[in-house]
Amino acid sequence: MNKRIASLAIACLCMTTLASARPPAKPRSPFLGKWALDLKSMPVTYGAPPESVTYEFVDLGNGRWETRINIVDKGHGVRDIAVSYRRDGQSNKGTGYAGEGEMAAVNSPAPNVLVMSLARDKQLESVRTYAVSANGQEMIESAADVDNEGVPFVRNFRFTRIAK
Secondary structure (H helix, E strand, O other), rough: HHHHHHHHHHHHHHHHHHHHHOOOOOOOOOOOOEEEEHHOOOOOHOOOOOEEEEEEEEEEEEEEEEEEEEOOOOOEEEEEEEEEOOOOEEEEOOOEOOOOOOOEEEEEEEEOOEEEEEOOOEEEEEEEEEEEEOOOOOOEEEEEEOOOOEEEEEEEEEEEEEOO
């Protein structure tokens, strides 16, 4: 009888432990946090580099994110851009500087990849793909567009994570 009671007690304890256990936490996206553009790695075809560029990916909750971009030009002019979105490919209006686009649609085909389509004046402005390295410390932005003659190009930009 004692073995039976002990077995029942252990079974109850296991059931109670399982019932009170939290579901496993969803892994944190490798994009979240702040990133600084490596100015030395900019393509020569870009032109004169700015003083600094930072990107910040923020989880706003309820499936919404915000991307905040801060560009400081050599003359110390500042361009701030922000857009909040769900990573579902739907269009969202941005705020701030609209030279690169006033609307953005973002999709995430893989945990370490974001695809952003930018539009201005109802026209496609560019498509950007962001990929975070396996160690989470480097992000590459590939920007696809066309030049003034309509010739397509892709430029890559390297970002490094800014420690908090």
